[in-house]
Amino acid sequence: MKSVNVGLCGLGTVGGGTYRVLRDNQAQISARAGFPINITHIGMRTVKEGYDYTGITVSQDLLEVTIDPNVDVVVELIGGYDLAKEIVMSAIENGKHVVTANKALIAVHGNEIFAAASKKGVTVNFEAAVAGGIPIIKAMREGLVANKVTSLAGIINGTGNFILTEMRDKGRAFEDVLKEAQELGYAEADPTFDVEGIDAAHKLTILASIAFGMPLQFEKAYTEGISKITAQDVNYAEELGYRIKHLGVAVKRENGIEMRVHPTLIPEKSLIANVNGVLNAVLVNCDAVGQTMYSGAGAGDTATASSVIADIVDVARLVGTNARPVPHLGFGEIDDSIEILDVDQSETGFYLRIEVSDKVGVMAKIAQIMSENAINIEAILQKEPAEDAKTLPVIMLTHKVKEQDMNTAIKKLEALDDVVEPVVRIRVEHLNG
Amino acid sequence: MKSVNVGLCGLGTVGGGTYRVLRDNQAQISARAGFPINITHIGMRTVKEGYDYTGITVSQDLLEVTIDPNVDVVVELIGGYDLAKEIVMSAIENGKHVVTANKALIAVHGNEIFAAASKKGVTVNFEAAVAGGIPIIKAMREGLVANKVTSLAGIINGTGNFILTEMRDKGRAFEDVLKEAQELGYAEADPTFDVEGIDAAHKLTILASIAFGMPLQFEKAYTEGISKITAQDVNYAEELGYRIKHLGVAVKRENGIEMRVHPTLIPEKSLIANVNGVLNAVLVNCDAVGQTMYSGAGAGDTATASSVIADIVDVARLVGTNARPVPHLGFGEIDDSIEILDVDQSETGFYLRIEVSDKVGVMAKIAQIMSENAINIEAILQKEPAEDAKTLPVIMLTHKVKEQDMNTAIKKLEALDDVVEPVVRIRVEHLNG
Numbered sequence: 041m042k043s044v045n046v047g048l049c050g051l052g053t054v055g056g057g058t059y060r061v062l063r064d065n066q067a068q069i070s071a072r073a074g075f076p077i078n079i080t081h082i083g084m085r086t087v088k089e090g091y092d093y094t095g096i097t098v099s100q101d102l103l104e105v106t107i108d109p110n111v112d113v114v115v116e117l118i119g120g121y122d123l124a125k126e127i128v129m130s131a132i133e134n135g136k137h138v139v140t141a142n143k144a145l146i147a148v149h150g151n152e153i154f155a156a157a158s159k160k161g162v163t164v165n166f167e168a169a170v171a172g173g174i175p176i177i178k179a180m181r182e183g184l185v186a187n188k189v190t191s192l193a194g195i196i197n198g199t200g201n202f203i204l205t206e207m208r209d210k211g212r213a214f215e216d217v218l219k220e221a222q223e224l225g226y227a228e229a230d231p232t233f234d235v236e237g238i239d240a241a242h243k244l245t246i247l248a249s250i251a252f253g254m255p256l257q258f259e260k261a262y263t264e265g266i267s268k269i270t271a272q273d274v275n276y277a278e279e280l281g282y283r284i285k286h287l288g289v290a291v292k293r294e295n296g297i298e299m300r301v302h303p304t305l306i307p308e309k310s311l312i313a314n315v316n317g318v319l320n321a322v323l324v325n326c327d328a329v330g331q332t333m334y335s336g337a338g339a340g341d342t343a344t345a346s347s348v349i350a351d352i353v354d355v356a357r358l359v360g361t362n363a364r365p366v367p368h369l370g371f372g373e374i375d376d377s378i379e380i381l382d383v384d385q386s387e388t389g390f391y392l393r394i395e396v397s398d399k400v401g402v403m404a405k406i407a408q409i410m411s412e413n414a415i416n417i418e419a420i421l422q423k424e425p426a427e428d429a430k431t432l433p434v435i436m437l438t439h440k441v442k443e444q445d446m447n448t449a450i451k452k453l454e455a456l457d458d459v460v461e462p463v464v465r466i467r468v469e470h471l472n473g
Numbered sequence: 474m475k476s477v478n479v480g481l482c483g484l485g486t487v488g489g490g491t492y493r494v495l496r497d498n499q500a501q502i503s504a505r506a507g508f509p510i511n512i513t514h515i516g517m518r519t520v521k522e523g524y525d526y527t528g529i530t531v532s533q534d535l536l537e538v539t540i541d542p543n544v545d546v547v548v549e550l551i552g553g554y555d556l557a558k559e560i561v562m563s564a565i566e567n568g569k570h571v572v573t574a575n576k577a578l579i580a581v582h583g584n585e586i587f588a589a590a591s592k593k594g595v596t597v598n599f600e601a602a603v604a605g606g607i608p609i610i611k612a613m614r615e616g617l618v619a620n621k622v623t624s625l626a627g628i629i630n631g632t633g634n635f636i637l638t639e640m641r642d643k644g645r646a647f648e649d650v651l652k653e654a655q656e657l658g659y660a661e662a663d664p665t666f667d668v669e670g671i672d673a674a675h676k677l678t679i680l681a682s683i684a685f686g687m688p689l690q691f692e693k694a695y696t697e698g699i700s701k702i703t704a705q706d707v708n709y710a711e712e713l714g715y716r717i718k719h720l721g722v723a724v725k726r727e728n729g730i731e732m733r734v735h736p737t738l739i740p741e742k743s744l745i746a747n748v749n750g751v752l753n754a755v756l757v758n759c760d761a762v763g764q765t766m767y768s769g770a771g772a773g774d775t776a777t778a779s780s781v782i783a784d785i786v787d788v789a790r791l792v793g794t795n796a797r798p799v800p801h802l803g804f805g806e807i808d809d810s811i812e813i814l815d816v817d818q819s820e821t822g823f824y825l826r827i828e829v830s831d832k833v834g835v836m837a838k839i840a841q842i843m844s845e846n847a848i849n850i851e852a853i854l855q856k857e858p859a860e861d862a863k864t865l866p867v868i869m870l871t872h873k874v875k876e877q878d879m880n881t882a883i884k885k886l887e888a889l890d891d892v893v894e895p896v897v898r899i900r901v902e903h904l905n906g
């Protein structure tokens with residue numbers, strides 16, 4: 041069968057990994073696909089050493105790749121918005137299938153890109169954009185096609201999970217572990233995208249659209265980072281039988297979809313609570329199959345290349361055929377009437393740490409405020425004050441409550457004379473439906 | 474777009490689930506597929522009540538379904554070998570795509586079935602045959618297409634996992650939990666297929682062929698059940714930091730493939746050790762992506778239907794097109810020169826329980842036998858004898874050793890006067906490569 045020709049744009053971490061895996065596993069990949077896959081063109085602004093470019097056209101103007109008649113599939117691996125988008129749109133315009141690992145691009149410009157691709161009859165695949173090497177997009181778009189998704193939750197930023205895992209295992213402080221993560225090359229010099237949840241929100245945006253068949257709406261994702269999590273809260277959570285993970289969560293409610301990224305207490309017995317270090321995992325709750333979970337490497341050169349190449353093979357199967365492709369977001373028609381709920385409408389349990397002056401009667405006042413706001417308490421930890429401390433923490437787990445009711449209660453708690461610091465609150469999820 | 478018509482053979486647990494999910498989620502499934510999917514024909518030997526057969530042809534001769542020109546995809550859900558095979562072969566002969574959940578049929582007759590299908594240009598899909606609702610076949614054939622698989626391990630029988638989980642959590646005996654599993658409907662009246670590992674060996678055979686691109690060779694799978702596992706061994710394993718799971722394991726070695734089903738100690742910290750109850754999970758170790766794991770419901774009416782319907786949608790996409798289908802076993806060409814290694818060539822760690830008479834000197838003799846056979850001991854648990862017992866157990870964990878060397882050592886151990894019972898041995902896997 042005719043070979044399928046690939047044009048790579050970008051030869052950085054993922055681009056280099058893709059080159060190497062395609063080269064090292066060429067025989068196996070061709071055997072699996074049923075036809076050979078060749079790189080025929082690479083675009084990069086500075087020509088990298090250490091690669092064999094025999095038989096490969098090299099362009100420093102990356103757009104050249106997208107107009108090369110000898111390229112069937114354009115692979116965008118430069119990242120960012122501007123040139124990346126130009127490359128993808130030009131490839132589509134020229135009737136080529138596209139593969140990208142660029143979550144930021146898809147989360148922000150995906151609707152426009154998919155519309156252009158569908159109009160032109162080509163496919164844009166983006167498995168590597170979410171959870172790196174885990175075939176989660178394929179599982180959700182194809183494997184779970186029979187199901188209505190009720191909710192999903194993912195550990196979808198490896199840096200954040202590494203930091204929280206170290207904090208728990210070794211009692212270390214956030215800043216300390218972050219510094220190590222940067223030294224190890226897990227976290228960028230500017231770690232904001234990772235630790236403040238923006239990267240996770242890009243990925244959650246994509247997962248939620250595929251789960252519920254709605255347009256990508258990154259701007260409506262609620263995003264909260266992990267930089268304020270303390271070793272103390274990690275410990276108290278542990279005492280209560282929970283772990284703190286940075287989760288992207290999407291939940292279907294009667295009136296819309298919750299879409300939020302935030303630190304979350306989850307029961308230590310749940311499988312996903314045991315996904316540690318830089319690993320990623322996504323669990324999906326569905327009506328027919330129940331809960332399935334997918335875990336593995338969320339980043340790394342060859343791990344991400346694994347997904348890029350799977351996408352290449354998938355679109356390569358379409359080249360020169362009249363096949364019916366899998367719709368970009370997994371639905372033939374997207375429902376733009378589905379509402380993304382404001383975070384204060386969301387429903388979760390809460391972990392609260394309330395620093396109080398050691399006074400008789402404060403517990404009664406707290407309990408009264410909770411009860412007035414119809415918040416049910418599931419567990420309380422009362423700690424002895426430290427030797428010389430004038431205050432002591434009251435730790436509480438609540439049952440599920442609407443966030444706006446919790447906001448009201450917290451305002452009242454903070455107004456109490458006996459409550460001496462802003463209340464610390466972390467959401468709690470049981471992830472079982 | 475033209476609708477795709479499905480003919481169901483069998484309306485039992487999975488058939489009924491498939492009917493119901495296709496009916497309840499019809500709008501969603503059509504939206505996801507991009508075209509409507511209808512059941513137009515059902516074959517069943519006794520017509521079941523409680524179903525609406527409007528617009529559906531009902532046949533009590535199941536082969537009628539396979540020759541109906543109004544059926545595009547034939548779904549075999551009766552199980553067993555004889556009629557099931559006839560149905561599948563007749564459907565292929567009549568140019569129809571096939572979906573089946575029948576692991577026994579695929580493991581034993583898959584080579585013949587796939588050859589016939591490829592010749593006829595149709596596809597036989599079988600996602601539900603392994604790990605029920607988990608899209609593991611799709612992940613391995615498509616999602617991991619770029620990778621060389623180095624090994625895989627799966628909890629692929631829910632009944633067995635339920636029994637082992639209960640034994641560990643509640644210290645119950647095997648027979649006792651098995652009885653409950655039968656009452657709960659998890660285990661068949663004749664539980665042999667489940668607890669003796671035959672069902673798991675069917676599934677492992679399929680997974681291993683997809684992992685390594687070799688013909689299905691069920692007869693070469695080594696199969697050992699869990700019926701001899703005692704609560705005592707479960708406890709000692711726990712003390713050593715391990716859990717006992719019934720695993721299907723396939724490992725690539727220089728000279729061939731290990732393919733074996735047996736009870737296995739795995740480190741309690743590994744994610745798959747925490748897959749409990751009736752849940753299934755498969756982990757796959759690969760060169761590019763590293764380790765990924767997939768978990769979820771391995772059985773149940775609608776959970777299994779989820780995979781059956783995903784398969785239906787996949788083959789439905791091929792109907793009336795010249796698309797390049799995914800090869801049945803994930804490889805365009807199957808390598809029948811790959812050897813399946815005899816189990817005594819396999820390499821694992823071992824857990825040994827050696828009952829000895831309480832005599833000074835026996836430990837030295839044991840250690841000498843181990844050392845003579847180049848077996849390295851990783852950990853030893855020595856227990857005090859029970860009040861009135863004349864013997865006491867010595868528990869050992871060994872490093873990786875070739876099974877034939879362990880056999881030799883065990884023979885020598887059992888020949889010692891001080892060793893008063895056959896040595897209990899359970900394999901140990903660390904699952905990390």
Ligand SMILES: NC(=O)c1ccc[n+]([C@@H]2O[C@H](COP(=O)([O-])OP(=O)(O)OC[C@H]3O[C@@H](n4cnc5c(N)ncnc54)[C@H](OP(=O)(O)O)[C@@H]3O)[C@@H](O)[C@H]2O)c1
Binds near residue numbers: 055084142144338344
């Ligand atoms: N790294 C991962 O593990 C991972 C995982 C999942 C997804 N992704 C996504 O994959 C994409 C690539 O990430 P990466 O980690 O491979 O990044 P990277 O190592 O920084 O590589 C990016 C490459 O693109 C080139 N490039 C960037 N901007 C360019 C421009 N304006 N013109 C020409 N070339 C340009 C860079 O060229 P120079 O070398 O000349 O600067 C570099 O070689 C991103 O969208 C990222 O989000 C990465």
Ligand SMILES: NC(=O)c1ccc[n+]([C@@H]2O[C@H](COP(=O)([O-])OP(=O)(O)OC[C@H]3O[C@@H](n4cnc5c(N)ncnc54)[C@H](OP(=O)(O)O)[C@@H]3O)[C@@H](O)[C@H]2O)c1
Binds near residue numbers: 483485556
């Ligand atoms: N149950 C699960 O969770 C599960 C999970 C994964 C895969 N599977 C596989 O799915 C397949 C079906 O399993 P199941 O649990 O649905 O079995 P089931 O409940 O026993 O249903 C089988 C159906 O096939 C019919 N049937 C059996 N032999 C027949 C014959 N010779 N002629 C006509 N009809 C016949 C039976 O009809 P009657 O009602 O008239 O007896 C019954 O309705 C099996 O291959 C099984 O291994 C099952």
